[in-house]
Amino acid sequence: MAIINLKKKEVQAKIVYYGPGRGGKTTNLDYIYKKFRSRIQTEMVTIKTHGDRTLFFDFLPIEIGRIKGYDIRIQLYTVPGQVKYESTRRLVLRGVDGIVFVADSLSVRRKENVLSLKSLAGNLASYKKSISEIPLVFQYNKRDLLNEGIPLLPVEWLEKDLNSKLKAPSFEASALKGPNVVETMKKIIIMTIESLRKDLT
Amino acid sequence: MAQQKDKDDFRSQVEDRLEHLFREDSLEATDERAGLVEHPLKGLKAVMLSIDWEITDSTMDSLLNEIKNVEFIYGEDKIILTFLQLLRSIGRYVKANKGRAHPEATRLINSVYESLERVALTEGMSRPEKEKMLLKEVSKFKKLKERVMLRKAEKQQPVASEVTPPPALAPESKEIRREEIPVWKEAHEEPRPEGRFSEMSPHEAFAYALEEIKDVIRAEFRALRAEIKLWRESK
Numbered sequence: 001m002a003i004i005n006l007k008k009k010e011v012q013a014k015i016v017y018y019g020p021g022r023g024g025k026t027t028n029l030d031y032i033y034k035k036f037r038s039r040i041q042t043e044m045v046t047i048k049t050h051g052d053r054t055l056f057f058d059f060l061p062i063e064i065g066r067i068k069g070y071d072i073r074i075q076l077y078t079v080p081g082q083v084k085y086e087s088t089r090r091l092v093l094r095g096v097d098g099i100v101f102v103a104d105s106l107s108v109r110r111k112e113n114v115l116s117l118k119s120l121a122g123n124l125a126s127y128k129k130s131i132s133e134i135p136l137v138f139q140y141n142k143r144d145l146l147n148e149g150i151p152l153l154p155v156e157w158l159e160k161d162l163n164s165k166l167k168a169p170s171f172e173a174s175a176l177k178g179p180n181v182v183e184t185m186k187k188i189i190i191m192t193i194e195s196l197r198k199d200l201t
Numbered sequence: 202m203a204q205q206k207d208k209d210d211f212r213s214q215v216e217d218r219l220e221h222l223f224r225e226d227s228l229e230a231t232d233e234r235a236g237l238v239e240h241p242l243k244g245l246k247a248v249m250l251s252i253d254w255e256i257t258d259s260t261m262d263s264l265l266n267e268i269k270n271v272e273f274i275y276g277e278d279k280i281i282l283t284f285l286q287l288l289r290s291i292g293r294y295v296k297a298n299k300g301r302a303h304p305e306a307t308r309l310i311n312s313v314y315e316s317l318e319r320v321a322l323t324e325g326m327s328r329p330e331k332e333k334m335l336l337k338e339v340s341k342f343k344k345l346k347e348r349v350m351l352r353k354a355e356k357q358q359p360v361a362s363e364v365t366p367p368p369a370l371a372p373e374s375k376e377i378r379r380e381e382i383p384v385w386k387e388a389h390e391e392p393r394p395e396g397r398f399s400e401m402s403p404h405e406a407f408a409y410a411l412e413e414i415k416d417v418i419r420a421e422f423r424a425l426r427a428e429i430k431l432w433r434e435s436k
Contacts, residue, residue: 032223039222064222067214108251149243150250186219193215 002097002196012073013192014095018120019102020112021081024141027175028102029060029076032185035178064189074189081116090123098135098192100184102175103158105142107151110161117162135191136168139184144174241274242321249314256307261296265289275321280331284317287342294349303349313338354427 003012017025026046033044045059064072077096079089101120103113121131140158153161155172163170169187173180245267252260268289275281291310295302316334320326 036223062222064215065218067218068211072215106250145250148246150247182223186216186223189219190212190215194212197211 002095002192004196008071009069010071010073011193011196012075013097013189013196014075014077015098015100015188015192016093016096017076017078017100017102018089018093018116019081019141020104020109020116021083023081023102023104023109023113023116024175025078025081025102026058028100028139028141028181028184029058029078031175031178031181032076033060035182064193067193072193074192076185086119086123089119090126093120093123094127096124096127096129096134097196098137098188100137100139100188101162102139102141103162105140105145105152105158107153110153110157113158114161132166135188135195136166137184137188137191138163138168138170139173139175139180140170141173141175143172144177144179241271242318245271245314246318249311252307252310256295256299256302258296261292264292265296268292280328280335281317281321283335284313284320284338287313287338288317291342291345303345303352305345305348309338309341309345312341 002014004010017028019025029044029046033040040060040062042061042063058076058078060076062074062076064074066072077092079085079092099120101117103117117131124131124134138158140153140155143152146152155170159170169191171180171184171187173184175181245264248260248263248267252264268285272282272285275285288310291306291313295306295310298306316338320331320334
């Protein structure tokens with residue numbers, strides 16, 4: 001749930017990058033942080049395990065600025081992807097306003113994508129939120145590996161597996177190299193702020 | 202009508218702000234490495250990507266098989282062969298220990314592969330540069346080995362942890378076999394994987410086997426001395 005302070009005219013929205021482990025959630029935030037550090041002027045917080053895996057979450061606040069008289073702040077979070085951290089994922093989802101589902105395009109990760117999306121739906125339901133109603137964007141990550149001859153899932157399969165009912169916007173991306181990382185983020189920010197707009201008037 | 206206009210205006214303001222904040226006018230980082238499409242590391246890279254947090258016998262076997270394939274292709278390149286030897290050693294250790302493996306091992310396996318890929322695919326990289334990268338990974342490997350040995354020694358001595366023996370005196374780790382640990386001089390010598398044994402002349406094979414036996418006996422004695430020291434200290 002976004003924090004909207006009508007008196008101070010401040011809005012703080014929470015967007016969570018969700019998806020299977022090793023799918024590229026942290027890499028998305030890393031890319032944004034490294035590329036636009038001088039403009040966003042905030043610090044990224046990350047807590048990792050020894051093996052460079054996300055332990056709790058990554059956190060990147062972004063000041064969007066004043067729109068229609070409101071100071072808008074976006075908080076980007078990632079969840080740990082490893083199966084064993086289900087309770088942490090649920091905790092990070094608390095108060096979420098928008099979600100980017102980062103699917104792993106590797107052929108061997110097909111099952112993990114589906115399981116992760118199910119876990120997302122279940123965790124949202126525990127907060128009385130529906131996956132079909134919350135602002136949601138799919139990102140099919142690691143598409144650059146196609147050029148390297150690595151077997152990837154066709155986008156049509158990913159769409160069928162994950163997005164056939166939800167019909168959410170989706171992007172083919174490479175979090176490591178950058179294509180569509182920013183577009184994904186822009187899309188979810190716009191969708192999220194629009195969903196909050198009715199509370200601002 | 203007015204409501205729709207207000208909505209559009211609001212959306213366009215958000216879009217403009219985001220466009221301003223995240224315009225991609227700075228240069229993308231260029232990757233000077235050649236592509237992997239027809240490159241011999243393609244298979245190895247695919248295996249590296251499939252090694253996940255759930256490390257299985259199957260993925261680790263694939264890694265070891267791919268290392269053999271790449272080794273065959275790069276039979277003449279001693280630097281690459283040493284990188285592969287490092288990968289094999291860590292791969293075997295991770296396969297044997299899986300979840301019990303030192304957390305640093307999975308990070309190192311990725312780091313060694315990254316360096317290998319850079320050395321193999323960067324056009325125009327000089328030999329000293331390649332050797333420097335290799336040395337860096339060998340040094341990390343040695344540090345990992347010391348940590349593994351230390352951890353093992355600590356496990357064997359839970360009560361008297363304040364008198365942890367220095368790594369040099371710790372019992373030889375059974376998790377990383379001594380003969381698998383590449384030292385820098387091996388970058389300049391022919392690596393000695395088992396598959397090459399048959400390629401040696403009889404006297405070379407005999408000398409190699411003799412060295413192996415000496416190494417094993419030395420390791421056993423070191424372990425025995427460390428055990429005796431621990432036993433005396435516990436008295």
